[in-house]
Amino acid sequence: MSARIVVTSHGGDFFGEDRHPAQVLTALAAYAQGVLPADGRRIVVKLLRQAADSPAGATRDxxxxxxxxxxxxLRRLARSRVITSKTHAKAASLLADAAERAAADGEQWTLSTETTCTVRITSYGVGHQNDPGAGHRPVVVDTTELRNPPDDPDVRARLTQMTGLDPEVQQYVLTTAGATQLIARSVREIEQRARAGETTVEVLVHCYGGRHRSVAIAETIGADARTLGYGVHIEHRHIDRPILPSRLRD
Structure with missing residues (x-):
């Protein structure tokens, strides 16, 4: 059975929507049973369960x-200490925001159930001359303009022994000017492909050696895609390859 997501109107993303995995709404309904007062519990639990359990294509106004x-x-639910998962708390907060916007605008608030797509992300290093085969119109993410540990004498000795899976390397790469914008553009393109009906979106993330920048960016894009409710598979093609010589002079 395909994974499902619930798309709400009046959301906060670029398209004016929010996207939640159906299982997150199911979890919130269970939390609501124990958190909300009896006079408000029923309507919230019913809405969350129906949205989560509906087949793809169903819409609730x-x-x-x-x-x-x-x-x-929903705001009370988001702030409850019973919810220990940051993902669940954030989802409840986003739902509250969207409901408030709809109410303030005097418009219907719509919750639509959709089948999610699968995002397949491959990181690799072009310096190995062993690029992955490209499928149909992949999303190509070039990270070569970001800071690279092997090219930086201040961190080379320490960070080159790590990979983009290590938090310290991720921090180094993600704080590079332009990294946030690169990730946002890539995730937006994934969303556009998914909205256009693509059931699988292929993402190719490359740097020079395939161990640091491409891995860190691929992991971050994957995390953002999961938050949007997409199924994500990540392969790091060259993460275990030897470190290539720096292309820059010290």
Missing amino acids: VSAAVAGQIAPL
């Missing part, structure tokens, strides 16, 4: 008045 009633209940 909530009136502005009802959205206004639900919003503070």
Whole structure:
């Protein structure tokens, strides 16, 4: 069975929507049973369960008045200490935000259930001359303009012994100017492909050696895609290859 996501209107993303894995809404419904007062619990639990359990293609419209009633209940749920998962707490907060926007605009709040796509991410180093075969119109992410540990004498001895899976390397790469924008553009393109009906989106992330920049960026793109409810598979093609000589002079 394909994984499903629930897409809400009046969201905060580039498209004015938010996307939640169906299983997250199921978990929130269970939390709501124990957190919310009896007079508000039923409407929230029913909405979350129906949205999560509906087949792909189903849409539920909530009136502005009802959205206004639900919003503070979702906010209370988001702030509950019972929810220990940051993912679940953030989802509840986003749902509350979207319901508030719909109520404030006097518009219906819509929750649509969709089948999610699979995002296949491959990181690699072009310096190995062993690039992965490209499928149909892959999303290509070039990280070669970002800071590279082997090219930096201040961190070379320490960070080159690590990979982009290590937090210290990720911090080094992700704080490079332009890294955040590169990731955001890539995730946005994945979203556009998914909305256009592609069931599988291939993402190719490259640097020179395939051990640091491409790995760190691939992992971050994958994490963001999972947050959006997509199924994600990541392969690091050259992460275990020897470190290539620096292309820059010290």
